[in-house]
Amino acid sequence: MSSMETSNLTRETLKRMFQEGKRFDGRGLTDLRDVTIEYGVSKKAEGSARVRMGKSDVVVGVKLQTGTPYPDSLEKGNLMVSGDLLPLASPRFESGPPGFEAIELPRLVDRAIRESGMIDFEKLCIKKGELVWTVIIDAYPINDDGNMIDIANIAAVAALRNTVMPEIDEAGKINYEKKSKNKLPLSKETLPLSFSFFKLGDTIVLDPTREEEEACDSRITFGISEWNGQLMLNSCQKKGELPLKQSEVEQMMEILPGKFEELNKKLKKFL
Amino acid sequence: MAKEHKRPDGRKLNELRKMIAKVGIIPNADGSAMFAFGDTVAIAAVYGPRQLHPQHMRNSSTGILRCNYDLLSFSVYDRKRPGPSRRSQEISRVTEWALLPAIDLSQFPNTVVDVQIYILQADAGTRTAGINAASMALAHAGIPMKDLICSVALGKNDQTLITDLTKEEEDYKEGEGATDFAIAKLANNDEFSLMQMDGKIQPEKVKEVLEMANEACKTIYEAQKKALKEVVENPQGGTEA
Numbered sequence: 001m002s003s004m005e006t007s008n009l010t011r012e013t014l015k016r017m018f019q020e021g022k023r024f025d026g027r028g029l030t031d032l033r034d035v036t037i038e039y040g041v042s043k044k045a046e047g048s049a050r051v052r053m054g055k056s057d058v059v060v061g062v063k064l065q066t067g068t069p070y071p072d073s074l075e076k077g078n079l080m081v082s083g084d085l086l087p088l089a090s091p092r093f094e095s096g097p098p099g100f101e102a103i104e105l106p107r108l109v110d111r112a113i114r115e116s117g118m119i120d121f122e123k124l125c126i127k128k129g130e131l132v133w134t135v136i137i138d139a140y141p142i143n144d145d146g147n148m149i150d151i152a153n154i155a156a157v158a159a160l161r162n163t164v165m166p167e168i169d170e171a172g173k174i175n176y177e178k179k180s181k182n183k184l185p186l187s188k189e190t191l192p193l194s195f196s197f198f199k200l201g202d203t204i205v206l207d208p209t210r211e212e213e214e215a216c217d218s219r220i221t222f223g224i225s226e227w228n229g230q231l232m233l234n235s236c237q238k239k240g241e242l243p244l245k246q247s248e249v250e251q252m253m254e255i256l257p258g259k260f261e262e263l264n265k266k267l268k269k270f271l
Numbered sequence: 272m273a274k275e276h277k278r279p280d281g282r283k284l285n286e287l288r289k290m291i292a293k294v295g296i297i298p299n300a301d302g303s304a305m306f307a308f309g310d311t312v313a314i315a316a317v318y319g320p321r322q323l324h325p326q327h328m329r330n331s332s333t334g335i336l337r338c339n340y341d342l343l344s345f346s347v348y349d350r351k352r353p354g355p356s357r358r359s360q361e362i363s364r365v366t367e368w369a370l371l372p373a374i375d376l377s378q379f380p381n382t383v384v385d386v387q388i389y390i391l392q393a394d395a396g397t398r399t400a401g402i403n404a405a406s407m408a409l410a411h412a413g414i415p416m417k418d419l420i421c422s423v424a425l426g427k428n429d430q431t432l433i434t435d436l437t438k439e440e441e442d443y444k445e446g447e448g449a450t451d452f453a454i455a456k457l458a459n460n461d462e463f464s465l466m467q468m469d470g471k472i473q474p475e476k477v478k479e480v481l482e483m484a485n486e487a488c489k490t491i492y493e494a495q496k497k498a499l500k501e502v503v504e505n506p507q508g509g510t511e512a
Contacts, residue, residue, distance in 0.1 A: 071349075100364050103357045111469045218368075220466060227447075227471055236452070236468035239364075241371045243462035246481050253474040 006214035011200075014215045018203035023212070025054075030206045030255060032263060037158045037270035044176070047163025047184070051155040054209065055145035057089075060155035061138050062163045062184075066172055069125070069132045077124020077132040081110035081156070083139035090144040090210070101148075106139060108149050108194065108237060109156050112223025113137075115234035116192035118160070123185035131172050135160075135184070146210040149221055153194040154267065160184055161271055191271070192225040192234060193263055197252050199242055204252065206259065217242035220252070224260050231257055276431035279439050280309075287423070287435045287487055292403070292498035294411050295506060302412025304498070306404035308423075308435055310394035315404035317412040320382035328383075334376030338367040340388040340401050347393050362398045369402050369422065369455040369465035375415045384414060395438040395451075396424040402455050402465065407495050411502065419495050421488035422455035422465060425480045427472055432479055434487050447471050454484040458492040461485070 006014075014024075021029055033054035041048035045061035060083075069076060085093040085102045113119065124133040137159065139152040167178040198208050198216040205212060213219075218240030224233050233256075238244065276284065288309030297303035300316035307313070320334045328335065340362045342351045355363075366388065376384060386408065388401040402422035410416055426436040429446030436451060443449040450470025456463045463481065472480070 100360065103360055104364075107357060107361060115469050115471065117471075223469075224474070231474060232447075232471040233474055233477070234469065234471060236466055237365070238463070238466040239368065241368055243372045243457065243464040244466065246461040246463065246478075249463065249466070249481060250478050253477050256474050 006211055010211065011215040014212060015201050015203075018200055018205060023205070025209065029203065030259065032207045032259070032266070035154065035263075035266050037154070037267065039158070039162050045159075046166060047159045047161070049155050049158035049162055050142075051151050051158060053147065053151050053207065055143055056141070056147060056151050057143040058139060058141050058148065058151045058155045060140075060152065060159040062159045063136045063138070064163070064166060064174070065134045065136060066126065066131055066168070066174060067134045069129065073121070074129040075125045076121040077119075078134040079110065079114055079119060079121070079137070080134060081106040081113070081137045081139070083137075083152070085144070085148075086140055089141040092144070104237075104239070105149050105152055106137075108221055108223070108235060109137065109139060109153050111235035112153055112192045112194050112225075113156060113160070115223065116190050116225035116232075117227060118157070118187055118190040118192050118225070120185040120187065126168070126172065133165075135163075144210055146208045146213045147196060150194045150196050150207065153192070153223070157192060158267075158271060160186060190225050190227065191264060191267070192223055193260060194221055194223045194235075195256060195259055196221040199240075199244065199248070204248060216240070218244065220244060220249075222252070222256060224256060231260065276428060276433075278433065280437065284431060285434045285483055285486060287490055288437070290491065290494045292407065292494045294407050294498045294502040300408070300412070302408040302410070302414070304404045304407035304411060306400045306407065308396050308400050309437065310392055311396050311400045312391040313388060313397060313400035313404045314391060315386060315388045315401060315408040317384060317386050317405070317408045317414070319384035319412075320376065320379035320414075321385075323381060323383035329381045331380050332377070334379035334382040334384055336367055336371055336374065336376065336384050336386065338363050338370065338386045338388065338405070340366050340398065342390045342393055342397065346390045362401075365465055365467060366398060366402055366405065370405060370409065370420055372462065372464045373406065373416050373418045373420045373457060374409060375417065378415065384409070384412075393438075395436050395441045396453070398422070398465075398467075399424050399453050399455065403491060403495065407499060410499055418457045418459050419492060420455050420464060421458050421491040421495065422453070423484055423487045423491060425452045425454060425483050425487070426450050427452075427470065427476070432476065432483060434483055452480050454481070456484065456488055458488060
C-alpha cells in the first residue's frame with residue numbers, strides 16, 4: 001500500500017480498463033465514491049468538519065481573527081485558505097517547505113469559495129477601514145487516497161456552514177471561549193463544489209483513487225456553484241503535461257451539471 | 272438580451288490589444304524574446320539544454336523543462352516583494368505544462384532547459400504574455416518543437432465574452448462581474464495546454480470561450496512567426512506586430 005509510485009504495468013492495465021469503462025473498485029468512470037461528513041473535529045475551532053470519500057479523509061477547521069482590511073476593500077472581511085499535506089497522511093508527503101501540491105490545494109479551494117459568493121464579506125466588516133473579520137480555513141488530509149482537492153473543498157464548505165462567530169467586545173477583543181449566537185454570514189443557496197477530471201490516454205475519470213490519480217497524465221479542476229438560479233463555473237485549473245482537446249472540455253461541460261446535482265443530493269443530509 | 276457592452280479602451284469584443292513581439296533581446300541567453308499585450312510586457316530567456324543540478328532531478332530518458340515566472344517588484348502599483356510567492360510558483364508550474372506539449376527533449380537526456388520569465392509591466396494577462404514570449408524564446412534557442420504555443424486571456428464582463436482583458440476589465444464589478452480565463456494552445460491543432468479561470472461563467476459558455484481563444488491565437492501565432500523570421504533574416508533587430 002505504501003509504494004511510492006504507480007508502476008508502468010499498473011498504468012498500462014488501468015489505461016486498458018479505462019478504455020473499457022472499468023475500474024479496479026468496480027465503479028464507472030464518472031462515478032463518485034460514497035461521502036460522509038462529520039462535525040466537531042475541534043471544539044476550539046469556530047467551525048470544523050471531516051469528510052471521507054472512500055479511504056480519502058480530510059479535516060478542515062475554520063478560525064476567525066480580526067484584522068485590518070485590505071486597502072482595496074475597506075468594507076470587506078478577508079478570507080485565507082491554507083493547510084499542509086502532512087506526512088501523517090501518506091508516504092508520498094514529506095516534511096519541509098510546501099511542494100507544489102501543498103501550494104495548489106488551498107489556492108484552488110480559496111478560488112472556488114471566494115468566487116462563488118458563498119461568504120458575504122461585507123457583513124464581516126466590524127468597523128469600516130479599521131477592523132474586519134478574517135476567515136481562515138485550514139485543510140489537512142488525514143489519509144490520502146486520491147482526489148484531495150475536491151474532498152478538501154467539500155470539507156471547507158461544510159466547516160464554513162458549521163462556523164459560529166466568537167464573542168467580540170467593544171474594544172474589538174475576541175473571546176474565543178464564548179460563542180455568539182451568530183453564524184458566519186453565508187449565502188444559503190450557494191454550495192461551491194469542485195470537480196477534478198483526470199485524463200489517462202483518451203479517457204476521463206472522476207474521483208480517482210491515489211493509484212488511479214498517479215497513473216493519469218493530466219487533471220483539470222472546476223469550481224462550480226449555483227448563483228442567481230444558474231450554474232456558474234467559479235474556477236478552473238489544468239495540471240499536467242498532456243493537453244486537453246476541445247471536444248474533451250466540451251464533454252466535461254456536459255457531465256458537470258449532472259454531477260453537481262448528484263453530489264449536492266449526497267451532501268444534503270449532512271449539511 | 273444584454274445591453275451592448277462597450278469596452279473601456281474602445282476595442283471590439285474579440286480584439287486583442289496591440290501586440291509587440293521581439294526575438295533575441297538577451298545576448299547571453301540561448302534563446303530570448305519579449306511579448307507585449309498593450310501595457311503588459313513580458314520577457315523570457317532560455318538557457319539549455321544544460322547539465323541539471325541537483326543530480327537527483329535528472330531523467331535518463333529525456334531532458335526536463337524548468338520554468339520560473341515572476342513579477343519584477345516595480346511592475347505593479349503596490350510594489351511586489353521580490354522573491355517567489357505562492358502565486359508565482361503556481362504560475363511557473365502551469366507555464367511548464369503549457370509549454371511541454373510543444374517541445375521534445377528526448378534527445379537531451381539528463382539535461383534541463385531553463386525558461387526564465389519576468390514581467391516588466393503588468394496590466395493583466397501576464398502569464399499569457401509570458402508564455403508567448405517563452406514559446407518564441409524556446410524556438411529561438413533551437414529546442415526541437417512540433418509547434419508554437421499561443422496564449423491569451425479570455426474573459427467575461429457581466430454577460431459579455433471578451434478577448435485579452437486589461438486590469439480595469441479584470442476588476443469589473445457589475446452584474447455577473449469579471450471572469451478571467453487564461454488559455455494556451457498548440458498553434459496548429461485544438462489541444463489546450465493551459466486552462467485557468469476564476470470568476471463566474473456558465474458551463475455552456477466555455478465552448479464559445481475556446482472558440483474565441485482559437486481565433487485570437489491565430490493572430491498571436493502570426494506575430495510570433497513574424498518576429499522569429501525577422502531574427503533569422505536580421506539577427507540585430509526585432510519587429511513590431
